[in-house]
Amino acid sequence: MANMDSDSSHLLIPEVDNEINPGPMNIQFDSSDIRSKRPFYIEPTNIVNVNDVIQRVSDHASAMNKRIHYYSRLTAPADKALIAPDHVVPDPEECYVYSPLGSAYKLQSYTEGYGKNTSLVTIFMIWNTMMGTSILSIPWGIKQAGFTTGMCVIMLMGLLTLYCCYRVVKSRAMISSVDTTTWEYPDVCRYYFGSFGQWSSLLFSLVSLIGAMIVYWVLMSNFLFNTGKFIFNFIHHINDTDAILSTNNSNPVICPSARNGDHPDNGSMIFYTNDSGLQQFEKWWNKSKTVPFYLIGLLLPLLNFKSPSFFSKFNILGTVSVLYLIFLVTLKAIRLGFHLEFHWFMPTEFFVPEIRFQFPQLTGVLTLAFFIHNCIITLLKNNKNQENNVRDLSIAYMLVTLTYLYIGVLVFVSFPSPPLSKDCIEQMMTVYPLLGYLARVQLLGHIFGDVYPSIFHVLILNLVIVGAGVLMACFYPNIGGIIRYSGAACGLAFVFIYPSLIYIISLYQEERLTWPKLIFHIFIIILGLANLIVQFFM
């Protein structure tokens, strides 16, 4: 009889002396139990009671399991010859890791934060990100456009931007030849327009983010200023209520963008007597000269954080503050009552006509108000049920539109006294770092290919942004203007031109382009251009 394989010729030593060298023991059993000499490796089928009718492991999986174990014995560990390829191994969702003690764990998805958010969370994230500084400029924008026109324009812009956002979300799906799962919108633009597309889309998206951040900075310095002043007055028992709650002036100074986009009032100190203590205070606590710099100390550290989950928790505060804002506005409206008269075309002393030709200012503001196109893909990527993306997006837009309408209408009709100061500042403190994070991800991701290249890169970027904010706060604190121009400019690219153009091109490539679609999308592009040009004439 021929004998089996072997490479050595010496005989086996039958008895291994276990007391000297027991070898690895199976910890499930006591060392005195003979079963403790069993190897650890316990088959999943062994965990099932033999009388179980329902198998825990299917026959196919069990056979594959044995096969893979056997094959792994045939090669050296470094050899890739007999490693199971992905298409024969079950999906990660069907894999369980068995511990020697009998429990089984399902494999978690290893990408952090991927696909974990429910629809509700996604909707709130979109809503919260869109609720920015714009919420404060809506009442002002309605004033500029007239009440009726304002309502109509808000709803129409909401629909238009929703459609363009839908186009952005679907743009990746139209590309079938390349794997687009990690792509953001600048990557799509690069695919269609080359590197010009990538860098221009990046630039525009940064314009919007940085514009928003500058506005934030200005507003925050304003409110920090006002808060400081209020505290100072309180401490020194100066009755300043007339100044703060001045309602005779048609331009209340507390929330500058609520009414007045033009002149943040630096001269609100006129009520004070000349007092050396006060003078010192005024010198060190000046709205445009010093307070902006104090904010740096508060915010710059926050901007340098690495992980977005920190911000998203922080962001919850933003939601709370927006809700508080809504609640407060409602309260005030109830208390102050409605002051609304309908005069259609003629301005009167205290009221504005319903339809005004300055409504493009509102559209400019709204372009930024409804702007989320640069990060919508990232936000929707984390949605657990991807098929609900469009539905969730529509719901979020609807919520945003309703919120804007609500606040805009209420502030507008219950004018003249919305003291919004203390509430505004909390809301913005939370959104600011998240915006900083988004700007950083976008810019650094594209320049360096790495979202957090090093603390120095991040620091420099944050300094640039903060510096711009400080400069603006010092020299051009015209928030409405900033919002209008930056909104219209980046909205032009991201909201109107790129989504429509990309859609037309992809349809053309698939030869599905029809005349109605072409005309409709060109019309959108023209609207966007007009939006931007008209801002300069208003």
Add this chain to the structure above:
Amino acid sequence: MEESDSEKKMEKENLGTRMDPPIGETEGSLGWVLPNTAMKKKVLLMGKSGSGKTSMRSIIFANYIARDTRRLGATSKMFYLIVKSGDLNNSHNTLGCSNLGMQSLTDLFLSIQDTFMENYFTSQRDNIFRNVEVLIYVFDVESRELEKDMHYYQSCLEAILQNSPDAKIFCLVHKMDLVQEDQRDLIFKEREEDLRRLSRPLECSCFRTSIWDETLYKAWSSIVYQLIPNVQQLEMNLRNFAEIIEADEVLLFERATFLVISHYQCKEQRDVHRSEKISNIIKQFKLSCSKLAASFQSMEVRNSNFAAFIDIFTSNTYVMVVMSDPSIPSAATLINIRNARKHFEKLERVDGPKQCLLMR
């Protein structure tokens, strides 16, 4: 078969001397041989480089994949030569090369391979193709050079026709897991028709295989089944044996590969993959044993619900007996197996020297 709360009893036997396939003999006693018989029969495993022959061989025969030829020694050079004789890039570097190295030389030698193949075939051809019992030709289903594949296949067939016209021909369409499931049947049927057509006047049997499912095991089992000369008689005897000892299931495995030669079962079993699983388990166990310089002889697995015995049976086979009545003592079954062994050995001897797939 559940293995919970069971004890495995194993017996180890002393090693004898190792059998190497004789080298240097010019009649071409290379490949797989039966050393104890006068007639030397061969199984040729051929196919293009990268078609999966070495993996297949390693899996079926439970050998370590011979990446480093130092382990196998000088004999491997000749063996490699034979195995890769259908290769496109067969070159002087065959000897002692890993597959990887050969792959990279493909481009370099592409131009001279045809001439080389011609020369090689003419000079060594008779040696290789004489006394071949079985030719197993492996086709890679993903290969883009169908013309070339068919050309080489036909050269082999010509050689077989000249030197061993009685050889059985098996074609394996391998790596089927890389084809989409809904297209597998279609593609395999196409290939089968082509191969049947090309093989005339010889008859070839085609199988579709992949190492990642049970098809490889089934294909090789079918091949081995066809090699056993009196398999029907064997099956009948096996059935009688099983009924006498009141076994639930009896299987006969080929000795080296644990491929199922024949089996009898008295009732339907739930797991259709069980033969392959057992084969894999035993082969894995054999690999472990070989590390201790031991060889596997027999095994008993016992449970409150069943008892299974795996033991050497004849010179070419192992038997596995599954009893579902645990009250029957092991000794009784073992005695039965021992007595049956004598009977089956007589059966084998009576019919003359049998083919056996013996591997080191």
